[in-house]
Amino acid sequence: MTRAVEDVSFTLGDGETLGIVGESGSGKSTLALSLLRLLPPAARHVAGNVRFEGEDLMAKSAVEMRKIRGKRIAMILQDPMASLNPLFTVGDQVAEPLRVHEGTPRRRAWERARGLLGAVRIAAPDMRVRNYPHELSGGMRQRIVGAIAISCGPRLLIADEPTTSLDVTIQAQYLALLRDLQRAQHLAMIFITHNLGIVARMCDAVAVMYAGRIVESGPVREIFNAPRHPYTRALIESIPRLGESNGRLTAIEGQPPDPAALPEGCAFHPRCPVRLEKCATERPRDSVVGGGGHRTACWLHG
Amino acid sequence: MTPLLEARALVKHFPVRRGLLGGAQQMVRAVDDVSFVIEPGATLGLVGESGCGKTTTAKLVLLLERPTAGEIRFDGESLAALDAESLRSYRKSVQAVFQDPYASLNPRMRVGAIIAEPLVTNERLAAAAVGARLRKVLDLVGLPARAAELFPHEFSGGQRQRIAIARALTLSPRLIVLDEPVSALDVSIRAQILNLLKDLQGELGLAYLFIAHDLAAVAHMSHVIAVMYLGRVVETGPARTVASQPRHPYTKALFAAALPSHPDDSRDEIVLAGDVPSPLDPPSGCRFHTRCPQVMPRCSTDEPKLATVDGRDVACHLYDSAEVARVAAPRG
Numbered sequence: 206m207t208r209a210v211e212d213v214s215f216t217l218g219d220g221e222t223l224g225i226v227g228e229s230g231s232g233k234s235t236l237a238l239s240l241l242r243l244l245p246p247a248a249r250h251v252a253g254n255v256r257f258e259g260e261d262l263m264a265k266s267a268v269e270m271r272k273i274r275g276k277r278i279a280m281i282l283q284d285p286m287a288s289l290n291p292l293f294t295v296g297d298q299v300a301e302p303l304r305v306h307e308g309t310p311r312r313r314a315w316e317r318a319r320g321l322l323g324a325v326r327i328a329a330p331d332m333r334v335r336n337y338p339h340e341l342s343g344g345m346r347q348r349i350v351g352a353i354a355i356s357c358g359p360r361l362l363i364a365d366e367p368t369t370s371l372d373v374t375i376q377a378q379y380l381a382l383l384r385d386l387q388r389a390q391h392l393a394m395i396f397i398t399h400n401l402g403i404v405a406r407m408c409d410a411v412a413v414m415y416a417g418r419i420v421e422s423g424p425v426r427e428i429f430n431a432p433r434h435p436y437t438r439a440l441i442e443s444i445p446r447l448g449e450s451n452g453r454l455t456a457i458e459g460q461p462p463d464p465a466a467l468p469e470g471c472a473f474h475p476r477c478p479v480r481l482e483k484c485a486t487e488r489p490r491d492s493v494v495g496g497g498g499h500r501t502a503c504w505l506h507g
Numbered sequence: 508m509t510p511l512l513e514a515r516a517l518v519k520h521f522p523v524r525r526g527l528l529g530g531a532q533q534m535v536r537a538v539d540d541v542s543f544v545i546e547p548g549a550t551l552g553l554v555g556e557s558g559c560g561k562t563t564t565a566k567l568v569l570l571l572e573r574p575t576a577g578e579i580r581f582d583g584e585s586l587a588a589l590d591a592e593s594l595r596s597y598r599k600s601v602q603a604v605f606q607d608p609y610a611s612l613n614p615r616m617r618v619g620a621i622i623a624e625p626l627v628t629n630e631r632l633a634a635a636a637v638g639a640r641l642r643k644v645l646d647l648v649g650l651p652a653r654a655a656e657l658f659p660h661e662f663s664g665g666q667r668q669r670i671a672i673a674r675a676l677t678l679s680p681r682l683i684v685l686d687e688p689v690s691a692l693d694v695s696i697r698a699q700i701l702n703l704l705k706d707l708q709g710e711l712g713l714a715y716l717f718i719a720h721d722l723a724a725v726a727h728m729s730h731v732i733a734v735m736y737l738g739r740v741v742e743t744g745p746a747r748t749v750a751s752q753p754r755h756p757y758t759k760a761l762f763a764a765a766l767p768s769h770p771d772d773s774r775d776e777i778v779l780a781g782d783v784p785s786p787l788d789p790p791s792g793c794r795f796h797t798r799c800p801q802v803m804p805r806c807s808t809d810e811p812k813l814a815t816v817d818g819r820d821v822a823c824h825l826y827d828s829a830e831v832a833r834v835a836a837p838r839g
Contacts (some may be wrong), residue, residue: 250553328781342782372556373720374779377764399694402766425770445697445727446768447750453705454698454727459694461664476695478766 207465209235209248211417217361217410222387222394224425226440233397236414237363240395241278242270258360276306278323279354283366289338295322295349296334301497302356321352326382344375348382350361355386362387365397380407399472401444403427410497416462421490423499432476433494433501436473471504479505483492509583511714512545512568512601512682517577519563523787535786537563539579539738544731545682548708550715552746554722554727554761558783559735561718565684567605568716570594599629602675606687608667612659620654623676629678644673647710648703665696670704676707682714689724701728722765726750734758737786737794744819754821757795793824801825 210232211344217223227233236288238244240255257278262270274280282288282446290297297416299321300314308318315334322330325348329398338346347367364383368376384407387394396407404411412422413436421434432438442455462468468475474484481504491502519538545551553561556602566572568579569585579586589597602625605611612621622644623637632640638655642652648669659667668688675683685704689697701724707713719725726730726746733743734755742755753759763777779798784790790797796806806824813820814827 228695310556335547344782372783373722374556374760374764375782376766377776378778378780400766401694402768405767405770405772429769429771440694441768443695444768445698445721445723445763446724447726447762453702456698456702457695458699460665460696 208417208465208467210239213412213414215412215417215419216421217393217395220359220387220391220393221410222396222408224396224398224400224408224411225414226398226404226411228399229416230416230461230464232417232464233414234365235417237280237365237395237397240363241274241280241427243274245309254467268362272306275302275359276357277359277411278361278363279357281347281350281362281364281367282353285343285350285370286338288350289346291338293337294334295336295338295341297350299334299349299356301416306357313352317356318352321356322349324355324386325349325352326334326378327352344371344378347371347379351379351382351386355390355392358390359392361393361395363395363397366399367396369398369400383407392479401440412442416467417464418472418502420473420503421499421501423495424497427495427497427499429494431499433499433506434476434503435505437501439478450474471502508546510580511545511547511582512543512716513580514543514564514568515580515712517541517564517567517579518575519560519572520575531785531809533752534791536656536738537786538567538574541735541738541740541791542577543733543740543743545714545716547681548712550708550717550728551728552725553612553716553718553735554720554725554732555735555782556720556761558737559784560738560786561735562686564735565603565686565716565718568682569601569684570598571836575826595629599625601682601684602678602680603684603686603726604668604675604688605692606669608659608664608671609695612667613669614659616658617655618657618659618662618670620669621659622677624775625674625677634686640677644676645706647676648673659813663696664692665699668692668700672700672703672707674770676711680713682716684716684718686718687720688717690719690721697724704728722750724767737783739822740742740813740820741795741812741823742819742821748818752817754816754819754826755795755823756801756825758801781796793822 213236227234236386239251280425296318298317299318303309303314303317319330319334322333327345327348360373368379396403408425411428412419415436421437432441439457443457445454458477462472470486471484471489474480484504489502489504489507491500492507494501494506517538518540520536523533523535537838541564543551555561567574619641623641626632626637626640641655645654650669681778690698692700717725717728729746732738732746732749736757742749742758755764760777760779777800780796784797792807792809793811796802805823811822811824813822816826
């Protein structure tokens with residue numbers, strides 16, 4: 206059995222942004238999907254609970270969940286070409302959640318769609334609303350996905366690698382847009398990314414995942430200033446920085462483990478530069494190591 | 508010292524077929540009057556967004572495309588003037604490593620055969636000599652000798668990229684074109700590969716043409732940076748100068764858009780409006796004027812030329828008064 210996500214806990218306040226960072230196979234996307242109960246049927250043994258505005262999402266019926274998805278919790282995925290339907294116009298797709306969740310009549314929903322395109326800064330919304338996805342650039346498509354996500358005024362937005370397919374300046378546009386929307390609508394956001402730079406720019410808090418577990422979490426400044434887990438520290442140090450000497454980078458030896466065959470003890474121990482003997486046999490417990498709920502699961506701090 | 512490779516006023520236009528009845532033939536101006544120099548043992552970093560022509564430039568250097576105009580000189584000799592034999596030796600001297608090591612390695616070949624293939628096709632060597640070279644390059648890229656017996660699927664992404672680098676090294680090239688060599692790799696693996704590339708450069712005196720969209724990685728790896736926009740070089744100069752004090756408004760926006768490495772790292776954000784225009788119909792005058800935050804009336808009519816400003820070359824009318832030494836038009 207592959208343990209994609211195990212024993213993960215976090216809380217997110219109203220209007221806050223949490224970054225979930227991890228490499229491929231760390232379980233970050235599985236975690237996002239499980240919050241919305243969107244895992245495929247093959248994912249058995251799902252345990253734990255998700256409380257959203259005080260309600261337990263795991264106890265909801267399928268019909269109740271459908272009323273939450275797209276209305277109170279929205280999601281933006283990495284590839285806008287895969288999340289948009291190529292056969293429908295942009296207007297139809299932005300209007301759809303309004304018609305489904307709020308029963309807005311077609312004509313009014315289209316009008317709202319036009320307004321939403323303006324809100325995500327698409328030029329000439331009256332014309333664009335009639336376009337099909339293939340007629341738009343990658344940055345515009347992702348803004349359409351953003352417009353769909355905010356159409357019903359959600360309280361929480363989950364963004365899974367939303368800018369990975371975009372160019373640098375378009376990525377900057379999109380991140381600025383998300384931040385403005387968040388302020389205007391007092392949205393809480395979960396940003397799932399492999400990119401620490403996005404966390405540094407966008408997030409209040411961060412959770413670092415490795416092999417299905419959160420190895421360190423806390424306020425973003427705490428973590429960048431004083432990372433406690435050797436994996437977090439190595440990740441931060443391995444990234445080239447603009448304006449710094451071009452000596453060698455600190456590399457992390459080895460590669461991330463296969464989720465189907467995780468090492469005993471701490472999953473990071475085979476790559477850890479400061480491992481102790483017990484790291485190979487006993488799993489470290491989560492403990493508080495700093496202000497603002499800074500926690501890490503590492504024997505150096507256990 | 509003669510530069511290892513010199514591109515002079517390179518142009519590559521691709522014709523676009525229109526419908527049955529045609530109409531005027533349109534051209535994608537993928538690369539339009541691009542010049543640069545790569546010194547032996549040094550790295551030229553090429554940055555820009557999709558559609559700026561950086562990959563077409565790489566293809567021109569690799570002779571995968573023929574230029575519409577302009578020329579490439581290698582070791583002081585124009586490629587257009589080379590005979591078949593010399594072109595073969597050029598192809599051996601210039602190798603490539605691509606972005607996706609899952610796509611660039613044949614899944615049906617053993618790693619040893621993949622790495623030795625360039626030797627087998629290009630040189631008549633005895634099996635023992637091929638084996639010795641194979642062990643040597645595996646060692647150079649930090650893979651064990653037994654890797655030669657395995658298939659690509661038995662390796663992780665980072666190790667596959669090492670295999671691709673080993674294959675590029677077998678013919679002892681002098682220049683390697685690196686097209687987004689770490690973008691497909693996990694974050695914790697990227698530093699390993701960038702370090703390996705730097706070590707190999709120091710050890711073997713390799714020159715690199717490094718193409719990437721990760722600006723910090725380009726700045727880290729390169730001696731010289733050239734910034735491209737819609738087929739033109741808008742700014743070029745020593746990596747540190749360009750990265751720390753960009754002068755062209757596009758370079759400024761590009762570096763400002765790069766993500767910070769720390770939450771307190773508050774670079775001025777310059778958010779550019781709009782998308783990159785189509786290279787089918789690039790804007791008149793300066794191609795960046797439609798998105799430029801500092802646009803002036805003449806930018807839409809006069810095309811700025813590269814001119815030296817503060818130790819680098821910039822093509823921008825903002826620096827017209829400071830125009831001291833115009834870069835001489837490349838002689839044919």
